[in-house]
Amino acid sequence: MPMSPRDQEVDAVFSPSQMPCAECGESVVRVAVHSHACDPSRRLDFQMLAMRRGVLAFDSELREYLSGKEGRFETWLAAREVRRSA
Numbered sequence: 001m002p003m004s005p006r007d008q009e010v011d012a013v014f015s016p017s018q019m020p021c022a023e024c025g026e027s028v029v030r031v032a033v034h035s036h037a038c039d040p041s042r043r044l045d046f047q048m049l050a051m052r053r054g055v056l057a058f059d060s061e062l063r064e065y066l067s068g069k070e071g072r073f074e075t076w077l078a079a080r081e082v083r084r085s086a
């Protein structure tokens with residue numbers, strides 16, 4: 001079924017010619033998306049940005065764990081193991 005001018009207009013609005021690569025975030029021409037190869041450095045930056053919240057929370061979560069009862073025991077146990085192997 002041929003598209004009416006109105007359908008083509010709607011299609012142009014909702015189908016931009018470029019789309020972000022899901023792996024690296026680079027804007028890729030839609031028709032060339034299958035031939036796109038991610039830049040490893042850009043891909044790493046993009047994925048680190050996506051995980052930033054978890055990475056930022058890690059330090060405080062670790063500090064909180066280590067100051068708790070279980071964490072203090074694990075710290076003591078690890079220090080003991082290090083002393084034994086030295």
Ligand SMILES: [Zn+2]
Nearest residue numbers: 021023024038
């Ligand atoms: Zn990519």
